[in-house]
Amino acid sequence: MNAYISDMRAMRLRLKAALKRGLVAVLDVGTAKTVCFILKVDPAALDQAMGQGAQHAAFGAMRVVGAGVTQSRGVRLGEINDLEEAQKAIRTALERAEKMAGARVDQVIACLSAARPQSFSSFGEVEIEGDTVSNHDISRALSACAWPAQQAGREVIHSMPVNFTLDSATMAADPRGMVAKYLSVDLMTVSVVTAPLQNLATCVRRCDLELAGVVVAPYAAALSGMIEDEHKLGAACIDLGAGATNISIFLRNHLIYADSVRVGGDHLTSDIATALSMPIQSAERIKTLHGGAVATGLDDRELIEAPYIGAGGASDRRRISRSALIGVIRPRLEEMFEDIRNSLDQAGFDNLPGRRIVLTGGGAQLTGVEEVAQRVLGRTVRIGRPLRIAGLPETASGPDFSSAVGLALYAARPQDELWDFEQVGGFKSRARVANALRWFRDNW
Amino acid sequence: MREVRPPRDYAPTRTGFRIRRLLRDQAFQKFATVWAPLLLVLAGIGWVASQSELRNATMAKFDEMKNEALERPEFAVTRLSIEGAAPDVEAALRRQLEYTLGASSLTFDATRARRRVEALGWVRSAQARLEAPRTLNISVTLCQPALIWRRGEALTLLDATGAAIARLESRAEHPGLPLIAGVGANTPKAVNEAIRIFKDAGALGPRLRGLVRIGERRWNAVLNDGPVVMLPAKDALDALAYVKVLEQTPEKPLTKDVTAIDLRIRGRPTLRLGPDALQSLHDGRNATADGEDA
Numbered sequence: 001m002n003a004y005i006s007d008m009r010a011m012r013l014r015l016k017a018a019l020k021r022g023l024v025a026v027l028d029v030g031t032a033k034t035v036c037f038i039l040k041v042d043p044a045a046l047d048q049a050m051g052q053g054a055q056h057a058a059f060g061a062m063r064v065v066g067a068g069v070t071q072s073r074g075v076r077l078g079e080i081n082d083l084e085e086a087q088k089a090i091r092t093a094l095e096r097a098e099k100m101a102g103a104r105v106d107q108v109i110a111c112l113s114a115a116r117p118q119s120f121s122s123f124g125e126v127e128i129e130g131d132t133v134s135n136h137d138i139s140r141a142l143s144a145c146a147w148p149a150q151q152a153g154r155e156v157i158h159s160m161p162v163n164f165t166l167d168s169a170t171m172a173a174d175p176r177g178m179v180a181k182y183l184s185v186d187l188m189t190v191s192v193v194t195a196p197l198q199n200l201a202t203c204v205r206r207c208d209l210e211l212a213g214v215v216v217a218p219y220a221a222a223l224s225g226m227i228e229d230e231h232k233l234g235a236a237c238i239d240l241g242a243g244a245t246n247i248s249i250f251l252r253n254h255l256i257y258a259d260s261v262r263v264g265g266d267h268l269t270s271d272i273a274t275a276l277s278m279p280i281q282s283a284e285r286i287k288t289l290h291g292g293a294v295a296t297g298l299d300d301r302e303l304i305e306a307p308y309i310g311a312g313g314a315s316d317r318r319r320i321s322r323s324a325l326i327g328v329i330r331p332r333l334e335e336m337f338e339d340i341r342n343s344l345d346q347a348g349f350d351n352l353p354g355r356r357i358v359l360t361g362g363g364a365q366l367t368g369v370e371e372v373a374q375r376v377l378g379r380t381v382r383i384g385r386p387l388r389i390a391g392l393p394e395t396a397s398g399p400d401f402s403s404a405v406g407l408a409l410y411a412a413r414p415q416d417e418l419w420d421f422e423q424v425g426g427f428k429s430r431a432r433v434a435n436a437l438r439w440f441r442d443n444w
Numbered sequence: 445m446r447e448v449r450p451p452r453d454y455a456p457t458r459t460g461f462r463i464r465r466l467l468r469d470q471a472f473q474k475f476a477t478v479w480a481p482l483l484l485v486l487a488g489i490g491w492v493a494s495q496s497e498l499r500n501a502t503m504a505k506f507d508e509m510k511n512e513a514l515e516r517p518e519f520a521v522t523r524l525s526i527e528g529a530a531p532d533v534e535a536a537l538r539r540q541l542e543y544t545l546g547a548s549s550l551t552f553d554a555t556r557a558r559r560r561v562e563a564l565g566w567v568r569s570a571q572a573r574l575e576a577p578r579t580l581n582i583s584v585t586l587c588q589p590a591l592i593w594r595r596g597e598a599l600t601l602l603d604a605t606g607a608a609i610a611r612l613e614s615r616a617e618h619p620g621l622p623l624i625a626g627v628g629a630n631t632p633k634a635v636n637e638a639i640r641i642f643k644d645a646g647a648l649g650p651r652l653r654g655l656v657r658i659g660e661r662r663w664n665a666v667l668n669d670g671p672v673v674m675l676p677a678k679d680a681l682d683a684l685a686y687v688k689v690l691e692q693t694p695e696k697p698l699t700k701d702v703t704a705i706d707l708r709i710r711g712r713p714t715l716r717l718g719p720d721a722l723q724s725l726h727d728g729r730n731a732t733a734d735g736e737d738a
Contacts (some may be wrong), residue, residue, distance in 0.1 A: 087458075091461045100465075104465050221467065
């Protein structure tokens with residue numbers, strides 16, 4: 001685990017260096033599209049904004065100077081299953097973005113769109129060594145937290161202290177310098193399946209890029225899809241992707257739950273294609289152009305061109321009513337939201353003070369989807385468009401870009417993961433010697 | 445049947461992608477646009493310099509090109525304008541500066557031209573400058589002739605400092621100038637003294653033929669009708685004043701038969717009598733002696 005945390009530290013250092021240089025890229029390899037933004041950061045303004053804790057000022061310190069969007073290749077259900085193809089997509093997107101920016105970027109924050117994230121909360125308490133809380137106390141409290149049981153093939157990707165308690169008085173803000181006797185910390189850990197993470201890292205590395213951070217998609221989507229008050233009061237964000245649906249819950253500005261359901265917009269398309277025996281491309285087309293979730297009387301009269309699979313001449317043309325299309329979409333959508341409801345119930349969303357739900361992602365563009373969501377989930381639902389950052393092209397500002405924009409916000413967000421705190425270990429120097437010896441053994 | 449080709453992949457190839465990213469790299473751009481050309485040029489120069497034949501050929505070619513450029517007619521000096529010189533001196537100056545006409549104004553050495561002009565006796569000081577576009581302008585200050593110095597048959601014009609201005613064919617060229625002679629008569633001190641003597645001569649002036657330098661230390665004033673006034677090395681003007689006073693006495697010794705009046709020792713002027721005067725002196729003495737005897 002230590003080696004892993006040092007990897008995370010290395011990534012964080014790379015990100016800091018990139019921010020200081022002022023140019024960093026974000027990369028979202030999704031099921032449907034691969035998005036790359038190049039951000040130009042004003043390091044002085046960013047430092048100042050972070051010092052004041054003003055998140056929105058921090059967003060103001062950066063600007064999108066390059067954007068590249070291309071169709072994803074070699075990705076299935078949010079996971080890369082063909083390295084070569086995925087690399088081609090990444091190269092295409094990056095090339096477009098770099099061309100637009102007129103600069104080369106080497107550090108990239110990547111989004112792990114679906115790798116079955118699981119969140120895990122733990123709690124650690126220590127007695128404070130001095131009178132006031134120091135960095136060292138925080139580190140000790142963090143290391144006192146239970147680490148999720150090491151599961152084969154899973155890896156921790158986020159580990160955030162979400163809440164500090166001083167002598168049983170909760171205070172979410174920075175506890176350093178406060179007077180107390182006991183310090184306890186709630187740690188939120190997100191783990192993902194290793195294989196997709198490794199595949200993503202490999203793709204990025206093979207495109208001559210350095211990873212400056214990996215963010216799970218639910219977190220990224222929630223960062224941009226929800227507004228600051230929703231982060232604070234508590235809300236759930238549902239990112240309806242093409243291959244996976246990501247669920248995240250925020251409370252007091254912190255991610256407290258992340259999950260992913262492996263159904264998405266592509267399933268709607270394949271349902272349409274199967275039910276109406278249409279080519280997949282045409283199914284995707286009529287879904288995006290005419291698709292809807294709620295049928296009205298008018299939809300019976302609205303006819304849509306819907307070719308058969310293998311249709312040749314004009315004689316093979318077919319027209320279906322829009323309500324028939326909705327009739328295919330609706331049940332699958334309800335099924336998806338039921339899955340989501342299960343996940344939310346599992347997280348105990350019912351008991352949270354804020355109970356808003358924000359829909360974002362490409363699926364949120366479907367007409368009437370919020371109505372279905374509201375009916376199934378029993379909550380107020382709104383469509384969340386990503387926060388506008390300066391320089392973002394109009395075509396990349398819809399709900400379907402919320403996780404890519406979220407990555408950009410992640411770069412500017414005050415960083416507070418476990419690995420940003422100093423590591424507590426009794427035998428630091430000995431560990432270093434041991435590492436050196438191991439390196440020699442491995443390499444000679 | 446026509447061959448069916450798969451559509452070309454729009455994704456950039458790995459190599460192309462790498463090359464284009466390299467080209468976008470700022471450090472590389474700087475290297476490619478600044479350092480690499482610089483290095484290349486330096487390496488080229490170094491290589492040429494290391495090959496002696498090539499280097500010589502290059503230098504020769506360079507010199508040739510340089511000369512060609514310098515010797516273009518557009519750069520030649522074609523006109524000489526001279527200010528402040530008398531016509532005869534101007535002709536001498538033109539002769540002296542003939543070499544500059546047709547030469548390139550780019551390599552023109554004004555100092556050298558000035559030196560050459562100043563080498564002429566008549567010129568006390570000169571300024572030389574090139575005027576746009578192709579004129580060499582020389583402005584000179586001429587020496588004022590003060591004396592004529594005779595050495596044997598040769599006559600030389602001297603200025604007030606004793607510097608030789610020019611040779612003279614005859615005194616008639618400058619009839620108004622006084623004459624000096626003798627070895628060492630042209631030292632600045634001697635010339636200065638001579639000029640003052642001529643100025644102070646007063647009534648003696650019209651009779652004064654000239655001064656002769658004796659032993660490079662003192663002057664003899666030679667008068668028209670014979671007598672020589674031997675002036676001392678020191679206080680020559682005082683001695684001259686004494687002579688002038690002497691001439692105002694009724695005796696007027698210098699109108700008598702006197703070959704020289706020796707004032708070399710202060711307070712003991714001596715007359716050297718001519719043969720007639722000497723004879724009459726003898727006669728007089730003898731008569732007196734006789735009378736006394738008688």
